[in-house]
Amino acid sequence: MKTEISIKVTDKFKGEYAKGFPLITKDSLENADALTTEGAIVRLMDKQGRFLAKGYSGKQNKGYGWVLTHNENEAIDGAFIERKLAEALERRQAFFNDPATTAFRVFNGEGDGFGGLTIDYFAGFYMLSWYSEGVYTFKDQVVEALQNVADCKGIYQKKRFDTKGQYIEEDDFVAGERGEFPLIIKENNVNFAIYLNDGAMTGIFLDQRDVRNKIKESYAKGQTVLNTFSYTGAFSVAAAIGGAVKTTSVDLAKRSSSKTIEQFSVNNIDYESQDILVMDVFNYFKYAKRKELKFDLVILDPPSFARSKKYTFSTSKDYTALMKEAIEITEKNGVIVASTNSASFGMKKFKGFIDKAFKDLGKKYSIVEEFTLPSDFRVMKEFKEGDYLKVLFVKLQ
Secondary structure: OOOEEEEEEOHHHHHHHHHOOOEEOHHHEOOHHHOOOOOOEEEEEOOOOOEEEEEEEOOOOOOOEEEEEOOOOOOOOHHHHHHHHHHHHHHOHHHHOOOOOOEEEEEEHHHHOOOOEEEEEEOOEEEEEEOOHHHHOOHHHHHHHHHHHOOOOEEEEEEOOOOOOOOOOOOOEEEEOOOOOOEEEEEOOEEEEEOOOOOOOOOOOHHHHHHHHHHHHHHOOOOEEEEEOOOOOHHHHHHHHOOOOEEEEEEOOOHHHHHHHHHHHOOOOOHHHOEEEEOOHHHHHHHHHHOOOOEEEEEEOOOOEEEOOOOEEEHHHHHHHHHHHHHOOEEEEEEEEEEEOOOOOOHHHHHHHHHHHHHHHOOOEEEEEEEOOOOOOOOOOOOHHHOOOEEEEEEEO
């Protein structure tokens, strides 16, 4: 039986919860320190003791927990979770029916009614990602519910929390049968090698699926392509299959090279015909300028925060400077795919970073494509922060 806590909400936030705001924040509570038990059921009350909403306590970088229901009498139990999962799976039925894509998100946290938990599908296997100790207390109920509503070969998990907010390294297998890795999944008929048992990452960011497909279908043919912060080279593979003359993948992580080679190989592309560099992206910009290298298509998808020996990068502070570096090695009429997954600002501010970069350099541009999260990453209109992805295809003039 879970602990149940009643806690009062400030007058300022009372209306927000009534409108459907899902995040329990420190600022919204009269006494946030009362939330001492991770996973406790939290009843939010106004100052007069009237019921507003009910959720659970789970500290993560976003807040102190999540609202799950506005029905005072609705129990947050296995049956509740099973209903939420069944509804989410039904919404993704078109994805399950598409043989060209066998990896996608089936449950997107608060967008599907249970903040702090995401579930991804990989060719018959499911991966649970837990973002707080609080949500992890529901593990047994979530696993049982998922097995009841979905045909699962096997279930894996990623604990994306500990006392320092870091990923917890341990055996990620949960239930069913263990997979054989790499697991080859399809995304718009492109193959990707996936690992569900190898640290925090899987080998692909599913939220960029539509962007990769647009590059493959509309922008890569006959182009030279630079993929910065390339991770496992997924954008490079999409560009190569789309007919790029050559791709150059640059990432500081040593593992990026072998992972990128693997992604090219599972698509029968000769990786030796591509450039794969383990190098600090900022040093590569200097190298490219020194060698007078220019590219038709530059992909700029940095992490929200990164640190190397010489550089510290923060999207909110440094994206304009990064964009200026990219502009200087992009051909006239070339395109920069500018992307960020930072939830700390919206699309308007992101466009401001791009605009300032061009104005500082005295150059003109046009935005020819604009992307946010794909449809399987369901978001709430009451929680704009949940729609974190911002991608602009920027054409130099």
